[in-house]
Amino acid sequence: MLLETKQIKDVVTVFHGLTAPTLTVANYIDRIFKYSACSPSCFVLAHIYIDRFLHLTHLKLTSLNVHRLLITTIMLAAKFMDDAFFNNAYYAKVGGISTSELNRLEMNFLLGVDFRLQVSVETFGRYCLHLEKEGFQIERPMQACRIKDNWSNEDDSPVAR
Template sequence: MAAVMTQTQCVSSDDTLSPGSVLKLGSPPHDAESMGLEALLKGATSVFDIAPETALLLICNNIEKLVAHFETLPASTSSYPNSNGSTPMEPQTPTEEEPPMRSVGLHCGDTEDGNGDRSEEDTFQLRMLSRKFLSKNIPPIALKDYLQRLHRYCPMSTAVLLAASVYITRMAFVEKVVRPSPKNMHRLVLAGLLVATKALEDLSFPHSRVAKVGGVSEQELSKLEVAFCFLADFDLRVDARMLMDEARIHCTGHLQLSETDFLEEKSG
């Protein structure tokens, strides 16, 4: 059951030092949004020149573009069944009811056949994992406000924010295992940031703190973390060039619409 969370509940302000906050090299101006994301990156030659606040705007912009793109596509009745998860930040948390599932062994690695198609069992497994991110209702908090809340009480580095963006984009366009929507984007971002922090930083905030700030229970957060790792096939490697490319791609307004486009942008 998710933790009941309201805007007035928060973590004390005297304990907000981030393990990766030393990477922060400055903040964008207060009128950053009116300037445009491309203007914010002007003069930045590496990911280390990008402030975390700018990276936050970039990941928010990217996820919202992903959601808008997938909303224009026909919904697949077989890929995304009815939601069963609780809603982050909702005033009253309904009891989570897990649907009946047959036993499926979790595994990672190359599970495709010679034609590049997944087996029926693998498809079922990934579908059930993707359901973990669906909320019963659209969360009442905007994604930008949600990200700012997370960053305020669990500050994150530029690398963590951009890496989470890389993971989610890859899962949506390359692996095709998630379909970003208003009902799952908050939980995808929460899990992505937690996984990216553990993958890139030497220290991370305790689950109890992240869960409270994110508006879910510790048990639910752990489930999201595990599901995210399996959906990402545990491919969490990123480097400075990949992160800088991610920043530049998502400040131009361009959205990769295929696996080929995505891979070409990353390799070019």
């Protein structure tokens, strides 16, 4: 759940901007989808990553950090899931931030989740079901699931259990 920054007192991190971007979250996701050429699975995986990061770091999702968390997690999901993906400089341009900032965000995110990007097939499926219940049309990655059969059945994702 995205909270208004005024409603909470949150620790300021590298993910926080000084002001909320004028681009809506939906439009930002559309932009990333349009220019990143990520598989739809990356967006589900990014959702899991954000939940995991927020759970482990005790941060709140706000209008000041959501955009940076999105570009970072979608980029990481593409690197983890897709065979072909763009470099950090390209994702930075798509996300409207500098390459050095995205590099810093990537490292801080990875440290925040203790470099645990692995997600079980079961957790991925639960998130797909959760998103479908919310009215999103999800393209199920059957090929990706077969490729990732060695994924663990255990992870610490706090949502969609």
